[in-house]
Structure formats: C-alpha cells, structure tokens
Amino acid sequence: MDTKSHKQLHIFFFPYMAQGHTIPLINMAKLFASHGVKSTLITTPLNAPLFSKAIQGTKQLGFDIEILVIKFPTEEVGLPQGCESGNLATTTEMKEKFFKATFLLQPQIEQVLDEHRPHCLVADAFFPWATDLAAKFGIPRIIFHGVGFFALCATLSVLLYEPHLKLSSDSEVFTIPNFPVEIKLIRSQIPAFIKQNAETEFTKLFKAARECEEKSFGFIINSFYELEPAFADHYRTAFGRKAWHIGPILSWNKAANDEASLGQHKSLNWLNSKKPNSVVYICFGSMTNFIDSQLLEIAAGLEASGQGFIWVVKREKNDKEEWLPEGFEKRMEGKGLIIRGWAPQVPILEHKAIGGFVTHCGWNSILEGVSAGVPMITWPVSAEQFYNEKLVTVVLRTGVAVGVEQWSTFVDVKKEASVKREAIEKTINQVMVSEEAEGMRARARVLREMATRAVKEGGSSFADLTSLLEELGSLGA
Ligand code: UDP
Numbered sequence: 001m002d003t004k005s006h007k008q009l010h011i012f013f014f015p016y017m018a019q020g021h022t023i024p025l026i027n028m029a030k031l032f033a034s035h036g037v038k039s040t041l042i043t044t045p046l047n048a049p050l051f052s053k054a055i056q057g058t059k060q061l062g063f064d065i066e067i068l069v070i071k072f073p074t075e076e077v078g079l080p081q082g083c084e085s086g087n088l089a090t091t092t093e094m095k096e097k098f099f100k101a102t103f104l105l106q107p108q109i110e111q112v113l114d115e116h117r118p119h120c121l122v123a124d125a126f127f128p129w130a131t132d133l134a135a136k137f138g139i140p141r142i143i144f145h146g147v148g149f150f151a152l153c154a155t156l157s158v159l160l161y162e163p164h165l166k167l168s169s170d171s172e173v174f175t176i177p178n179f180p181v182e183i184k185l186i187r188s189q190i191p192a193f194i195k196q197n198a199e200t201e202f203t204k205l206f207k208a209a210r211e212c213e214e215k216s217f218g219f220i221i222n223s224f225y226e227l228e229p230a231f232a233d234h235y236r237t238a239f240g241r242k243a244w245h246i247g248p249i250l251s252w253n254k255a256a257n258d259e260a261s262l263g264q265h266k267s268l269n270w271l272n273s274k275k276p277n278s279v280v281y282i283c284f285g286s287m288t289n290f291i292d293s294q295l296l297e298i299a300a301g302l303e304a305s306g307q308g309f310i311w312v313v314k315r316e317k318n319d320k321e322e323w324l325p326e327g328f329e330k331r332m333e334g335k336g337l338i339i340r341g342w343a344p345q346v347p348i349l350e351h352k353a354i355g356g357f358v359t360h361c362g363w364n365s366i367l368e369g370v371s372a373g374v375p376m377i378t379w380p381v382s383a384e385q386f387y388n389e390k391l392v393t394v395v396l397r398t399g400v401a402v403g404v405e406q407w408s409t410f411v412d413v414k415k416e417a418s419v420k421r422e423a424i425e426k427t428i429n430q431v432m433v434s435e436e437a438e439g440m441r442a443r444a445r446v447l448r449e450m451a452t453r454a455v456k457e458g459g460s461s462f463a464d465l466t467s468l469l470e471e472l473g474s475l476g477a
Contacts (some may be wrong), residue, residue, distance in 0.1 A: 008064075009472055010038040014109065016102070016124035017047060017072070018086030019286035020362050021146050024222050025124065026054045027249045028144070033063035035469060041065070042109070044072035046084035068116075070108040077101045089459060092411050099201035105378065106133065108135045113137050120472055122220060128208035131216045140475065147363045148223040149231035149245070150391040151235050151384040153179065155194075156239055159210070162191050165202065171405070178238070180230035183394060188406045189386040193456040218242035220468070222249050222367065224454035224461045228391065237280055240473040244468040246461045248367045248451050265344050267310055270337050274308055277355030277441070280377075280428050281348055282314035283284030287410045288381050290396060294417035295323035301424025302336060303328070307432050308353075309336040312343040349374055351428050355441075356431040358402070358424075361385035366392060373448030375399050377427045379419065382410055398434075398444040 002009060011032055015025035022043075029039040043051050051067050058065050072084040077097040083089060089098040106129050113121065118139065124129035125145045134141035155177050156166070161177035170188035179377065179395050187195075193203050213219075223245045225232050235241050271279060282298065284290070290298075303325075311331075315323065317340050329338065346366070349357060349372035357369045361380040366388050369376050376399035378389040386407060392399040403423050408415075433439055454461040 002218045007473060008036065008038055008238075008371070009469065010040065010116070011120045011122060012040050012042060012068075012113070012116070012118040012318065013470075014042045014121065014123040014127060014130065015144075016086070016126040016146075017044060017084055019318070020364055021124050021126070021144075022050075024146055024247075024249050024364055025144055026051060028122070028222070028246070029065060029222065030055060030058045030063070031246070031249055031465070032469075033058055033065040034061075036064075037469070038064040039066070040116065041387070042068045042070060042112065045069055046072070046082055055264060060325050062183055064300055065304050068112055070105065070112065073101045073104040076104055090411070091191070092409070095411070096201040099205050102205075103129065109133060113139075116342060119475070120217075125209045126205060128205070128212040131212040135215075136358075140472070143213065143219045144222075144229065145219060145359065146222065147384050148366070148388070148391070149221060149228045149235045149243075150395070151363065151387040152221075152241075152326075153231050153239065154183070154387040154390075155384060158190060158194060180234050181395060183387075183390045185386060185390070186405060188215065189380075189404075191407055193408065208378070212371050213241070218244065218417045221245045222247035222363070224248060224459075225464075226450040226454060226460060227370065228374050228395070244464040246455075246465040246468070248371045248455065248461075250364075250368055265347070267337055267339055267343060267348055271310070271348065271351040271353040274353035276339055276352045277432070279308040279310060279353045280305075280356040280358060280432055281312075281345075281354050281374075283308050283343060284314075284347060284359040284381065285362040285365055285366070285413075287362075288360050288413055289314045289410075290413060291415065291417065292323040296325060296420045297417050297419060299325050300421040301428065303332065304421060304425040305428040305432070307356075307428055310339060310343070310348060310354075312339045312341075312345075317338050328367050336451075346372075356428065358428070361388040361392070363388060367451075369394075370398070370444070370447050371451045372445045375431045377402055377424075380404055380407075381413055382408055396443065396447065398447065400430050400440075401428050 013025050013029040015022040029041050033039040038441055041051055048069050053067050074081055076084050077100045079097050086098055089095045110133055120140050121134040122142045122144055125143050131141045157176050163174040163177055167174055171186055173184050173186050176183045193206055221243050224247055225245055280304045346368055349368050354374055357374045358377040359365045362376050365411050376392055378392055378399050379402045380386045380389045388403055393401050402419055453459045
C-alpha cells in the first residue's frame with residue numbers, strides 16, 4: 001500500500017489482558033504500523049515487558065509503534081498484587097474480581113485519550129464502555145472480538161432465537177437457527193453464561209458488550225474471507241454488522257521476523273530430526289489447565305497412538321509428577337517431547353514435521369493451524385470453542401472431533417477427565433495416518449495457500465485493511 005498517501009493516522013489499541021486476546025491485538029498494532037499508522041498499545045505494568053519484546057522487531061524496522069502503561073486496579077477489587085492477566089485469575093472468585101477490575105480502567109483510558117487525542121480507538125469487546133468514551137472525544141471505537149465470523153454468527157443466532165429454551169435435556173440436539181449451513185449441537189455445548197439466569201460480573205460484561213455493538217463504528221475480524229465466506233456475508237447482511245476482515249494477522253509476525261530467536265528453541269531443533277507429517281502437536285491454549293486424571297488419559301492416548309508428539313502442558317517440572325504414567329518420558333524418549341509452560345506455537349505448527357494439531361479450538365489456535373495447513377483433532381473446552389470445532393469439522397472438513405459434549409468454564413475443567421484415552425488414540429490416528437487423512441491434509445493445504453494470499457497485496461484481507469484505513473483517513477483525521 002502507498003502509505004505516504006495517508007495523513008498519518010494515530011490509533012490506540014487496547015487489548016484485554018489475557019494472552020488469547022493480547023497476542024492478536026499486538027500483532028494487529030504491528031500490522032497497522034507497517035501500513036504507516038502510528039500505533040499505540042495500552043497495557044499494564046505486569047504485561048508491559050511482553051509487549052515491549054513483541055514490538056521490538058517492528059520498531060527496529062523503523063515503524064511507529066509505542067506502548068502506554070496504565071495501572072491495573074488489583075487492590076481496588078481485592079486481587080493479589082500482579083494479578084493483571086486473566087490467565088492468572090485461577091478461581092471463579094478471582095475471575096469475577098478480574099472482570100470487575102476491567103471496568104475500573106475507564107478513567108485512566110479517558111485520561112490518555114485526552115492527553116494523546118488519537119484518531120481511533122480499537123478496543124477489545126470486553127471493554128464495552130470504550131464506545132461511549134471514544135464518542136466523548138469524537139473518535140470512532142472499533143471492536144475487536146478475537147473470534148471469527150462463524151462463531152460470531154452462531155453466538156448471535158443462539159442469543160436471538162434461544163433454541164436451547166425449546167429443549168428438554170442437555171443431550172438433546174438442536175440446529176443453529178437461521179444459519180447459512182446446517183450445524184447441529186447439543187444443549188450442553190452452549191456456554192453456561194448464555195443459559196443461566198443468575199447475574200455475575202461476566203454476564204453483566206457479556207450483556208454490556210452486546211449492547212455497545214450497534215453504537216460502535218464497526219468490527220475488526222481476525223479472519224480472511226475465503227475461510228468462511230458464507231458467514232462473513234451473513235454477519236454483514238443478516239446481522240447488519242460493519243466488519244473488516246484483515247487476518248490472519250499472525251502472518252505479519254513472520255515478515256517482522258520478531259521470532260528469529262525462537263529458532264533455537266529445543267522443540268524446533270527436535271522437530272528438524274523428524275519426518276514430514278510424523279508429529280502431532282498438542283496444546284490447549286493459554287487458559288486451560290486440565291486435572292491430573294485428564295493428563296494421564298492424554299499421555300496414555302498418545303503412547304497408544306504410536307505417533308510422534310510435542311505436548312504442551314501448563315505445569316512446572318517437579319519430582320512427583322502424578323499427571324504422567326510411570327516411566328512415560330523415558331519410554332517416549334526420541335518419540336515425544338513434553339514442553340512444560342509456554343511453547344513457540346506458531347513456528348512449531350509451521351514446521352514440516354507437524355502432521356496434526358490437537359487443539360482446544362481457541363480462535364487464534366484455529367487460525368494458526370489453518371495458516372500452517374495442519375489438520376486438527378478438535379477438543380473444545382469453553383468460550384466459543386464448540387462453534388469453532390464445527391467450522392473445522394463440518395464446514396472446512398480439515399479435522400475430526402475428539403467428542404467433547406460438555407461446555408465448561410476454565411475453572412470447571414479441573415473437575416473430571418471427560419475424554420478417554422481410546423478416543424484420543426483413535427482421532428490422532430484418523431488425522432495422522434488414516435485413509436481420510438490425505439483428504440484432510442489436501443484441504444488444509446489449500447486453506448494455507450488462501451491464507452497466505454489473503455494478506456498479500458491484492459488479497460481480500462489486504463483490501464479490507466486498505467479500505468478501513470481509507471475510511472478512517474476520510475473521517476477528518
Ligand atoms: N500460545 C503459545 N504457546 C503456548 C500456548 C498458547 O504460543 O504454549 C499462543 C497460541 O499460539 C495462540 C494463543 O497463545 O496465539 C492462544 O490463543 P487461543 O485463542 O488459541 O486460546 P486461548 O488461550 O485464548 O484459550
């Protein structure tokens with residue numbers, strides 16, 4: 001794009017404090033900066049070092065990107081000091097306090113808007129108050145949901161038509177009403193916060209987030225048109241939403257070369273010694289931490305499958321690891337690798353040795369799997385993940401479902417092992433080596449090419465980003 005033809009726009013990006021929300025918004029700010037925008041990311045002290053590291057490469061390339069730090073009101077709501085990320089709020093009570101704290105950020109955002117007078121505020125959907133605040137300064141507020149068109153449409157349909165109210169049991173099947181394709185779910189897969197009547201901090205937040213949608217300037221969607229065309233159209237026409245799809249945003253990461261240092265990560269070196277498509281990658285995102293009995297089932301399923309694996313587990317190394325079968329790591333030496341903590345997911349998925357991805361269906365993970373051309377074993381847990389599973393297994397047909405029937409909160413997930421080893425073994429082999437595997441892999445490869453094209457000049461996401469910047473530029477910025 002000819003960036004010089006724009007007056008320099010200054011955009012504030014305000015991500016919600018949880019990795020699944022933060023990562024794409026940081027990448028979005030970098031993408032905008034690479035198109036000549038002055039991008040300012042707002043965050044809190046605990047999160048700031050991660051932001052600084054993430055934008056380093058973009059700054060070095062000479063793009064205009066900065067960070068503004070505001071205080072997170074932990075004390076005001078009774079959270080422990082430093083609990084500035086949703087991932088660190090590990091109990092229901094802490095999560096409730098965390099949601100409450102995010103409403104208290106408003107005066108500080110007002111202050112920085114007043115001081116810096118940007119031309120636009122892109123804020124996460126979890127900051128519903130940002131719309132009225134932006135209006136106070138006469139600037140557009142754009143919502144970032146962090147999910148794709150399919151899940152946005154499914155959520156709106158379920159909210160509008162309430163199909164679950166017509167069902168008599170949790171196991172009863174329903175079809176998503178007024179939807180471009182026939183999608184069946186069971187009642188227990190609908191998020192509890194949609195079904196329950198009791199008011200919590202989260203239901204209040206969810207309601208406020210819906211209510212501010214129509215007053216906002218529009219939505220930036222981290223997706224690309226070719227991935228979900230019927231749903232991108234449906235969102236705009238049936239629901240009348242003004243949306244720009246500009247993804248997959250992660251592609252910018254590769255260009256910015258921020259992750260060069262990850263080349264040394266042991267998992268990537270380990271993968272270099274493996275045959276193409278011979279390793280399955282297992283990771284459940286940043287929030288899900290299963291109980292020991294579920295991890296034991298995963299270990300047993302992996303071993304029985306006979307496939308190579310990289311398994312990311314959010315546990316520290318210690319002497320007594322009761323979540324692993326006796327002698328597991330010794331037996332799996334050379335065959336499988338366990339990463340305790342944070343894995344470099346994008347480069348792992350893009351490695352040619354990776355042939356399958358067991359995913360909790362977080363939207364970022366789905367997009368990363370799609371962009372890497374990797375078929376998936378879907379294991380949804382919470383949020384909108386059960387809808388994402390249907391996109392992969394029914395619409396795109398690039399994955400198989402492990403068979404989860406119950407939506408959980410990230411806290412509930414610690415209560416029981418719902419997926420058994422046999423299902424894990426079976427679905428891993430279905431995706432890695434069965435007759436259907438080749439078809440899934442071929443479809444996944446086509447999507448990867450489409451994703452790559454979408455963000456290049458002439459691609460659908462590039463075009464939408466250009467038109468958004470033009471529209472913002474024409475607002476008198
Ligand atoms: N992620 C990662 N390493 C990990 C776990 C997660 O890089 O060990 C990244 C992953 O690549 C994705 C994000 O964290 O970009 C998780 O977002 P997603 O929407 O998939 O799930 P959530 O964490 O929000 O449930």
